[in-house]
Amino acid sequence: MNKENKEEPKKEMAQKEKQENKEFKSEGKLLVKNKSIVVPGQVLAEGFDYLPSYGTYRKEDKIIANKLGLISMEGKVLKSIAMAGRYHPKRYDVIIGRVIDITMTSWRLGINSAYTAMLNSKEAGGNGRGYNSYPQKGNLSKTYKLNDYVFCKVTGVSDMNLVDVTTQGPGLRKLFSGRIIHVNTHKVPRIIGKKGSMVNMIKQATGCKMIVGQNGIVWLQCEPKVEAIAVDAIRKIENESHIPGLTDRIKEFLEKKTGKKIEEFTNEAPKDEENRGN
Amino acid sequence: MDKPTHIDKEMQENILKLLDEGLRQDGRKFDQFRDIKIELGVVEMAEGSARITAGETEIIAGVKLKMDKPYGDTPDKGILMVNTELTPLSNPKFESGPPSIESIELSRVIDRGLREGEAMDVKKLCVEVGEKVWMVNVDVCPINHNGNLMDLGALAAMAALHNARFPEIDADGKVDYKKKSNNKLPISEVPLPVTVIKIGEHFLIDPTENEENVLDARLTVTFRNDGNMCAMQKGGEGPLSAEDIQKMIDLAEVTSKKNREILNKAVK
Amino acid sequence: MTYKKRLDGRKMNETRPIEAKAGVIKKADGSAYFKIGKTWAYAAVYGPKELHPRFLQNPNTGIIRFSYIMMPFSGMGERIRPGPNRRAKEISMVSQKAITPVVNLEDYPNTVVDIVVELPQADAGSRCAGICAASIALADAGIPMKDMVASVAAGVVDNTVCLDLSYAEEAYPQFAKEKVDSEHVSDIPISCIPSTGEITHIQMDGIMKKEQMAEAIKLATEKCKEIAEIQRQAVKDRYNNKGGI
Numbered sequence: 001m002n003k004e005n006k007e008e009p010k011k012e013m014a015q016k017e018k019q020e021n022k023e024f025k026s027e028g029k030l031l032v033k034n035k036s037i038v039v040p041g042q043v044l045a046e047g048f049d050y051l052p053s054y055g056t057y058r059k060e061d062k063i064i065a066n067k068l069g070l071i072s073m074e075g076k077v078l079k080s081i082a083m084a085g086r087y088h089p090k091r092y093d094v095i096i097g098r099v100i101d102i103t104m105t106s107w108r109l110g111i112n113s114a115y116t117a118m119l120n121s122k123e124a125g126g127n128g129r130g131y132n133s134y135p136q137k138g139n140l141s142k143t144y145k146l147n148d149y150v151f152c153k154v155t156g157v158s159d160m161n162l163v164d165v166t167t168q169g170p171g172l173r174k175l176f177s178g179r180i181i182h183v184n185t186h187k188v189p190r191i192i193g194k195k196g197s198m199v200n201m202i203k204q205a206t207g208c209k210m211i212v213g214q215n216g217i218v219w220l221q222c223e224p225k226v227e228a229i230a231v232d233a234i235r236k237i238e239n240e241s242h243i244p245g246l247t248d249r250i251k252e253f254l255e256k257k258t259g260k261k262i263e264e265f266t267n268e269a270p271k272d273e274e275n276r277g278n
Numbered sequence: 279m280d281k282p283t284h285i286d287k288e289m290q291e292n293i294l295k296l297l298d299e300g301l302r303q304d305g306r307k308f309d310q311f312r313d314i315k316i317e318l319g320v321v322e323m324a325e326g327s328a329r330i331t332a333g334e335t336e337i338i339a340g341v342k343l344k345m346d347k348p349y350g351d352t353p354d355k356g357i358l359m360v361n362t363e364l365t366p367l368s369n370p371k372f373e374s375g376p377p378s379i380e381s382i383e384l385s386r387v388i389d390r391g392l393r394e395g396e397a398m399d400v401k402k403l404c405v406e407v408g409e410k411v412w413m414v415n416v417d418v419c420p421i422n423h424n425g426n427l428m429d430l431g432a433l434a435a436m437a438a439l440h441n442a443r444f445p446e447i448d449a450d451g452k453v454d455y456k457k458k459s460n461n462k463l464p465i466s467e468v469p470l471p472v473t474v475i476k477i478g479e480h481f482l483i484d485p486t487e488n489e490e491n492v493l494d495a496r497l498t499v500t501f502r503n504d505g506n507m508c509a510m511q512k513g514g515e516g517p518l519s520a521e522d523i524q525k526m527i528d529l530a531e532v533t534s535k536k537n538r539e540i541l542n543k544a545v546k
Numbered sequence: 547m548t549y550k551k552r553l554d555g556r557k558m559n560e561t562r563p564i565e566a567k568a569g570v571i572k573k574a575d576g577s578a579y580f581k582i583g584k585t586w587a588y589a590a591v592y593g594p595k596e597l598h599p600r601f602l603q604n605p606n607t608g609i610i611r612f613s614y615i616m617m618p619f620s621g622m623g624e625r626i627r628p629g630p631n632r633r634a635k636e637i638s639m640v641s642q643k644a645i646t647p648v649v650n651l652e653d654y655p656n657t658v659v660d661i662v663v664e665l666p667q668a669d670a671g672s673r674c675a676g677i678c679a680a681s682i683a684l685a686d687a688g689i690p691m692k693d694m695v696a697s698v699a700a701g702v703v704d705n706t707v708c709l710d711l712s713y714a715e716e717a718y719p720q721f722a723k724e725k726v727d728s729e730h731v732s733d734i735p736i737s738c739i740p741s742t743g744e745i746t747h748i749q750m751d752g753i754m755k756k757e758q759m760a761e762a763i764k765l766a767t768e769k770c771k772e773i774a775e776i777q778r779q780a781v782k783d784r785y786n787n788k789g790g791i
Contacts, residue, residue, distance in 0.1 A: 320666070321586075321617075321619060321620070321666050321667045322584065322667070323584060323620070323621075323622055323667050323669060324619040324620070324667075325619075327619065327666075334572050338617070338666050340617060340618070340619025340620070340666070341619065342618065342619045342624065342625035344624055344625065361618070361628065363617075363618070363628050365615060365662065365664060366590070366592065366613070366660065366662045367571065367588060367590050367615075367662045367664045368571065368573065368590075369573055370573065370574075370592045370660075374613050374615075374662070415618065415619075415625050417617060417618040417619050417625070417628070419617050419664070419666070421570075421571065421588060422570075422571055422572055422573070423573065424572070455622055455623050455624075456622070
């Protein structure tokens with residue numbers, strides 16, 4: 001091999017091989033495949049060539065995973081993308097929250113996260129059906145009452161993990177008469193699909209209205225007869241997202257269950273988990 | 279997710295909309311019980327045990343025996359007690375600490391049904407009148423909770439009782455827990471509670487947790503093998519008419535027969 | 547050293563058969579069961595979530611709350627009355643301290659991660675099984691942890707250091723098949739961080755020589771590395787099965 005053209009080969013070694021190669025002193029040894037599942041304490045790489053990042057840390061000459069996740073390699077940087085756990089609020093995320101408390105000037109929302117979110121009365125006033133546009137101070141439950149589900153957007157997450165949301169924005173509003181289901185927040189990108197392809201496929205097949213919150217809460221409004229099909233499709237995506245060919249399988253499932261052919265979609269399944277699509 | 283404790287009106291509306299079309303959230307018929315799976319002897323060290331799964335509800339019940347003095351007013355009878363523990367293991371809404379009222383009601387209804395229903399021939403639990411009787415304790419512990427702990431808890435308790443064997447008594451007359459005899463417990467009846475819930479104008483069997491959270495009323499009726507009723511309890515804040523109650527009793531009777539068949543097959 | 551052959555034929559550093567599975571409790575953020583011999587522990591993790599009442603909150607980090615419960619029918623012998631019991635409270639506390647050093651909740655101030663461990667069957671080594679199950683459940687919940695925590699009970703039976711004492715070994719002189727040199731038995735539950743060998747929990751109960759402790763620790767920490775592999779595999783297996791999550 002020409003030394004000048006020698007590229008750093010991606011070393012994919014099983015633990016057994018690792019033992020045989022103990023004397024192999026290279027610049028760094030990668031011990032996991034890209035996109036594989038890693039768990040806390042698992043050694044991902046040895047040597048000083050690789051760099052830790054989100055979900056991984058360095059201890060002496062080793063890079064180690066510090067949470068359950070999927071390995072994502074960008075050059076020499078080893079990142080572990082979370083696969084489990086509650087939602088991490090991020091600015092600009094659109095989420096579905098539930099009113100769990102009302103004060104004089106704001107609503108507190110449960111958002112499937114370690115923390116709750118605050119919706120200040122100044123930030124409210126989406127086009128909720130039958131509700132005043134401008135919340136009356138001191139009488140906030142006229143706008144959103146306890147238990148209401150609200151489609152809102154995260155406007156900020158402070159250092160102290162205080163989450164602020166707003167319902168001022170296109171489409172943001174109180175959600176009426178629908179079915180709420182909880183999904184793994186880390187599966188949301190697959191449920192939405194690239195540029196919304198997956199969720200649109202389900203909508204087209206069933207005629208349901210669907211809103212998928214980044215925080216793992218999904219709202220559906222369907223004709224009773226097709227509601228179970230939409231819910232089953234979402235659960236199927238959740239359970240089978242790691243098996244290749246998902247989009248085709250979901251298309252087949254929907255066509256079979258609804259008896260209708262689905263128009264061709266040009267979008268493909270997302271290539272990486274980070275692409276939150278839509 | 280953080281859940282307030284008031285009735286979820288949106289979910290109730292959604293479930294009612296489905297019910298009005300003859301549909302349930304999980305696709306079952308209104309009088310259809312989820313598939314029940316029964317495994318016996320899962321806790322080998324206990325005198326008897328069973329695990330029941332139905333849908334996403336999973337319960338383990340165990341039987342422990344003890345030799346003790348009988349109660350003063352029943353010197354020739356042993357004692358059967360059924361207790362249900364609701365811990366945060368299966369559902370975060372159950373808190374550790376003193377039992378909630380929900381836990382207490384669940385425990386007492388199952389206990390009453392099995393005791394008043396004479397699941398055990400307590401006279402046969404007497405070893406020495408006035409001095410020594412067997413105390414049979416059944417504990418029902420949910421592992422996964424998706425509704426209907428009442429019916430499934432009682433089923434688990436009955437299965438565990440069927441699985442139970444008396445421990446050997448050693449030469450000094452003391453119980454030797456390490457050795458199990460082949461002697462079964464004196465089961466004389468198989469009382470099984472069946473819970474029927476009412477949502478709007480619809481009656482449902484074997485509710486899931488969502489359905490339990492939006493019900494208007496529920497009626498738990500315990501039937502024995504000989505066809506008699508031996509316990510009944512109404513729950514929920516909505517009222518029931520006399521016709522409702524009759525309908526629900528009939529539904530419960532049919533279901534209890536089906537469940538008894540499933541139990542009998544499993545414990546043969 | 548007269549204890550040459552263990553009552554059940556195991557080697558001195560061999561544990562009873564282990565079985566572990568993650569994702570077994572649907573409503574929990576993370577869950578697992580861990581079986582070693584007949585001892586069987588379930589663990590459920592809920593959190594991180596806001597901690598109430600306020601005065602319990604720690605503004606610098608999330609905290610861990612551990613609750614250890616034995617099901618009433620889980621013990622050998624008489625029924626265990628449900629309800630607060632001092633032994634369970636103490637075990638809850640040492641278990642919480644066993645786990646805390648690996649968990650990093652600095653990104654979650656004012657929150658709590660609740661761990662509930664419940665045992666349907668306890669046949670010696672129950673607190674260790676609880677800690678092992680809790681560790682898997684925490685990883686399953688996506689909690690940031692620098693490593694798993696593995697836990698096993700070492701012990702000294704008739705002057706011989708061995709691992710994972712069975713119930714019969716804990717009461718050895720009663721069950722001895724050969725002549726016994728020393729009637730003393732001691733039980734040493736140990737929890738450790740496998741990658742560093744650091745010990746996060748250690749207790750000793752019984753009578754032994756202090757020189758035996760070093761060997762007990764050595765055996766236990768070596769075994770913990772193997773146990774941790776089983777724990778890690780359990781977390782992964784949940785996603786490797788065809789059925790997925």
